[in-house]
Amino acid sequence: MKRLWFFASLMLVAVMLLAACKPAAPTATDVPAAPAATDVPAAPAATDVPAPAEFIFGMLLVGPYNDHGYSQAHYEGGLYVEENLPGAKMIYIDKVNSADRPGTTPAQLAEDLVSKGAKLIIFNSDDMKDSAVEFAQAHPDVATIHASGDTSWKDGMNYVDMPLFGNSFGRMEYGKMIAGCAAALTTKSGQVGYLGPLINDETRRLASSAFLGAKYCFENYAGKSAADLKFKVTWIGFWFNIPGFTSDPTQVADDFLNSGYDVVISGIDTTEGLVQAGKAKAAGKDAWAVPYDYVAACEEGKDVCLGVPYFNWGPVYLKQAQAVKDGAFASYFEWLAPDWTDINNKDTSPVGFQKGAALSAEAATSLDAFIAELAGGLNLWTGPLNLQDGSAYLADGEVGTDVQVWYLPQLLEGMEGQSVSAQ
Amino acid sequence: MLNKTSPVYKFGFQILAIVGALIFTTVVMLLAKAPPLEAYRLIVIGSVGSVGKISDVIVAWIPLLLATSGLLLTFAAGLWNIGIEGQITLGAIFTTLALRLLQDSALSPALIIIIGFLSGILGGMIWASLTGLLKIYGGVNEIFGGLGLNFVATALTIWLIFGPWKRPGVGSMSGTVPFDNLLWLPQVEGLRMSWWSLGIGLIGIVVVFLILQGTYFGLRLKAVGKNGRAAFIIGIPTGKYMMSAFFICGAFAGLAGATQVLAVYHRLIPSISSGYGFLGLMVAMLINYQALWAAPVALFFAALNIGSIQLPIVLKLDSTLSGVLQGALVLFVLMMDGVRRRLTAKKVN
Known part of the structure; x- marks a missing residue:
């Protein structure tokens, strides 16, 4: 009997705990309406403000953003765009590969970035080629860049005609x-x-x-x-x-x-x-x-x-982000040589x-x-x-x-x- | 008065477990200097915030539900089918094989898809039967046998993708060449989910529910699981029943693998099982092997998986946080169950 009372009080504590946690619930339940209401209008609202209009671009990185290698080079390119394009904001998902993110596809993750307001999506790896094309075909209105690919190269062997799809790579x-x-x-x-x-x-x-x-x-x-x-x-x-x-x-x-x-x-x-x-x-x-x-x-x-x-992706992506922001982005293929006046100029040379x-x-x-x-x-x-x-x-x-x-x-x-x- | 064996009493413990898991996860987030409420909010929005998100959750739910369904049978027979990951993988390999062989044939796409599903089922059954044979005739515990076969399945997948099935000129972690759209399970316009696979998933769990609740076979299977020796003495061929459990679970796992190929990835990729086998084990444990709860809890886990993708985007948090919550839930539920049993036992004493 004593034990029963002990458990009754334990239940009571549990209920109180639940109630204490409750504030979390209302926020959470309020939210489903919020994404439609707050997330989306956020961008238009921002454009009304005289300050630089927010421009969100998204990046999908095949490895960790701090891998001291290929993905970090891209990530820092994104930071460069943030620094140099007024209002630019990068959102990214790293470790985009089937081993690290089971059950997802790069195309699906790209849609997540779009739902967060991204106006430009960058797929950084050769391994994302299928997904990049799949995404671009399903979203012909979203500017898409696939680094290292050849899909938008008219002279290339894998050309696919897509209106807002570009390939960038350094020589x-x-x-x-x-x-x-x-x-x-x-x-x-x-x-x-x-x-x-x-x-x-x-x-x-x-x-x-x-x-x-x-x-x-x-x-x-x-x-x-x-x-x-x-x-x-x-x-x-x-x-x-x-x-x-x-x-x-x-x-x-x-x-x-x-x-x-x-x-x-x-x-x-x-x-x-x-x-x-x-x-x-x-x-x-x-x-x-x-x-x-x-x-x-x-x-x-x-x-x-x-x-x-x-690779120095900063100037490469800055140019394209600017084009998207200005509404001038169109399908392109570029294979960029170093800036021979100074191959280590971080503002001009894609390769150093x-x-x-x-x-x-x-x-x-x-x-x-x-x-x-x-x-x-x-x-x-x-x-x-x-x-x-x-x-x-x-x-x-x-x-x-x-x-x-x-x-x-x-x-x-x-x-x-x-x-x-x-x- | 509350009886200690009453469902209400039991339910109270489960609530406690959930609260415990939430508190634990919240503490983990606080330690990681992440805002817990915002994180939970993002997971909710990320999973049910739009039609597209809900559809993605369903896409993840179906193979998870199929895996869980199969596992309910092996658990009923008292078997820990850890090898389910490999069984899903083999299902996917067999489906891919069938599609590769038939894609240029004159058969109608619908027929090829059906053959793909059947091949997947066969692949899963074959792989599960290996674990079963090792267990019943080789004396190898199914956990070790299954684990070993999981490694073999992964190696086989990678060998195929970078070897015989590689893309022209180059092997790629993105998998084999995608199949033609005609060989995709038809999707809902503008979404990734397919009514067909949803139907398969739901039929699957209903079938398992019926087997376990309404058939003589299910009853005997449970007898084998509860007390194999006793079951054997009263005349149940336990080996045969365990083997059947492996076969049926393998069929479900293979079906999950086939779904991954036909409805999700449209090709073979290196980690085609997406960890749904292991996740299925967690779901089965969490629901205390009750088929009735498989669908909602698997849906919840799938929602956590999809919703947590928001965490790295918005909070720069690792999305494996959802895994922390899932793991904590299972641990706390098991723990609370243990506590409850102990207390009940004491009372009896």
Whole structure:
């Protein structure tokens, strides 16, 4: 009986607790009306105000917003837009991939951003191609950008006609050439390893660009014979390590460093190449590395970092956000070269190369000269160039067109490594 | 006076559990310096704030409900079918296989979709039967067998996506090439939900309810679950009944996988099961294995999943917070149930 009373009072406490929590409920129940009432009019209301009209843009990031790699480069590009476009406000969802956000699709998440008032949606990853197109077709009135894609490229192989759909990408080929050059100027063994992600058009042409830059600088600045340069690509299978499926990038980097390769250029989104080179150096070996994607990537291994080719999305997205705000946005495809007057100008250059602390002063001078040559019009995608299997790719003096370069079918002659993923 | 075995008494404990879970989640949010009321508000808006949102919740609800339905049967037989994730995955793989083989054939899309569903069911059943065989004839506990087979299913999916079924020239985490629109389960105009899959989900739970409440089979299954030895002694072939539970649960899981392919993703993706199997286990535990409650509680969990997407957008909070609430609910309900049983037992003593 005593116990019964104890429980009766416990129930009472519970009821009171519930009542105490009740204030939460009314707010919550009031709300369903609110989204329609407050969320949506918020934008028009803001436009009435003389202050800069609020302009919301949304971004879907494939990785964490602070990954020190590809996604962070985008995220900071978004912050740049916020700083430079009056009234601009970024909303974003990161880790947009089926492993991190089970049960959702990027198209569905994009709609969430639109319901929060976004007037422009940016899909940042190649992996979101289907969803970006699906979303744009279902929402032809919302400006959509898919970074790295080719869907809105009329000359491309995957063109889809959509009124407000754009593709932006930097010509990272130049960044990779500079990376390759830095590697060739530094290597003592004449062996450069390239830590590749998965094999596709983009990764083939970027690995090949690094090779072209390395070859050119090995001959023209280091004064050695291109025949003495070994350039090997090992693909891990994806943009980052997925235990059990991809090759372990740590292992691949170690294999390079233990078999005479003293520079590892990274083509993947994470920094294993840099980290392992740091360990090898600590163990007394010659070891250097070139990371990828993000301007501050060298910080994880300053003493071995030769520099980093990186994306600077800020000015790219600022231009498009401005166009959307002005009502001038239309379907476009852009593949943007660095600003050759200063490739590290954060207001103008979509692609840059930040030199690392491990690059010698002498190499840095040569690298600057190489960059000046590129700026002056040097195009390493000029024949004679053969594909890896020896078949002709560009005839003597022939300059590769954008289509030829974008859709490079194999690695180039002189490179070791797989050209096409196994059937 | 309140009787300790009365439903009211039991209900009181459940309310206490819910309050406990809410308080726990609120404390977690406060520790993370997040505004709890705003977070709850966002979850509500994010799940029922518009027709589109409600439709998305239903899209997530159906495979969860199917998984839960299947699990109610294995739980009834006293089995912990952790391997349900793999069974959903195999269902999706078999459906994808069927669609790939038939998509260029002369068969009508409707027929191909039906074959896709049947293949998915078959895939789930095959995978579940492996766990069952290991358990009944190999003496391998179904938890370990199922867990192992889950890993194999994931590896198989990734191998297919990056290997034999990869897109032309390139493997991609976004999955295999999407199927033609004709092979999608018809959707409601402008929304992602499909009346067909909704129908399948609802029929599924009704069937399970009827099996458990109204059939001799269900009764014997429960006998096996309550006391396998006793059931065996009174002449129930327990192995056969456990195997049947695995088969039927596998069929439901396979159906969930088929729904993911035919109605949601329209292709095979790396984590095609979306964790609905594990979530289904939580739902089943939360409702104390009562089929009647499966639909509403699964709906609530689906709403939490969809609604919580607002948290990273607006509050820059991780959306796994909904998982904290879901987990806390299950833990508190189990805990309160334990407390109640203990107190009741004492009284009897």
